[in-house]
Amino acid sequence: PASxxxxxxxxxxxxxxxxxxxxxxxxxxRDSLLWRMFSQQQPSELPxxxxxxxxxDRDGFLFRYIxxxxxxxxxxxxxxxxxxxRLQREAEYFQLPDLPRRSPHPSAAPPDGPGAGGHCVVPxxxxxxxxxxxxxxxxxxxxxxxxxxxxxxxxxxxxEGEKCWE
Numbered sequence: 001p002a003s004x005x006x007x008x009x010x011x012x013x014x015x016x017x018x019x020x021x022x023x024x025x026x027x028x029x030r031d032s033l034l035w036r037m038f039s040q041q042q043p044s045e046l047p048x049x050x051x052x053x054x055x056x057d058r059d060g061f062l063f064r065y066i067x068x069x070x071x072x073x074x075x076x077x078x079x080x081x082x083x084x085x086r087l088q089r090e091a092e093y094f095q096l097p098d099l100p101r102r103s104p105h106p107s108a109a110p111p112d113g114p115g116a117g118g119h120c121v122v123p124x125x126x127x128x129x130x131x132x133x134x135x136x137x138x139x140x141x142x143x144x145x146x147x148x149x150x151x152x153x154x155x156x157x158x159x160e161g162e163k164c165w166e
Contacts, residue, residue: 007023008022008023008024009021009022009023010022010023010025010026010038010054011051011052011053011054012026012053012054012055012056012063013049013051013053013054013055013056014055014056014058014059014060014063015056015057015058015059015060015061015063016060017060017061017063017064018053019063019064019067021067021071023038025067025070025071026038026070027039028070028071028073029070029073029096029098031095032094032095032096033093033094033095034070034094037054058090058093058094059086059090062083062086062087062090063090065077065087065090066090066091066094066096066099069096069099073098075099075100087099087100088100
């Protein structure tokens with residue numbers, strides 16, 4: 001049904017930057033701010049912009065890294081990324097304490113093997129909403145592995161075909 005599909009897609013306006021993603025992605029880290037917003041509150045309680053998108057008064061540029069982290073629980077930053085302290089502040093705001101630990105240390109040696117040279121190595125996750133990412137990483141980028149679930153009801157670690165929310 002169209003109503004189910006429209007609830008699955010989330011449009012966010014973060015500091016004037018528009019992001020469109022799946023609901024499963026924004027609720028993938030249990031107890032984060034976005035998890036609480038989209039699993040504990042009614043949509044009518046959340047602030048919206050004039051076009052009906054959910055509004056977050058945060059740094060729209062840096063949110064791309066927050067969203068990437070929510071997709072596969074890895075943080076891949078460009079070489080010589082100058083905004084680390086600001087991204088740390090955003091991670092604290094969104095209550096993602098593991099995000100800074102998922103980033104390679106700036107002085108770390110470049111990785112060998114798949115993903116070396118600036119290409120992102122995406123882990124295979126078992127959440128159905130990440131099936132496309134998993135398929136790409138499985139067939140193109142790297143060997144696969146499954147991360148342990150953050151919690152029984154979180155997106156990561158969900159069984160095949162299981163909804164990532166509710």
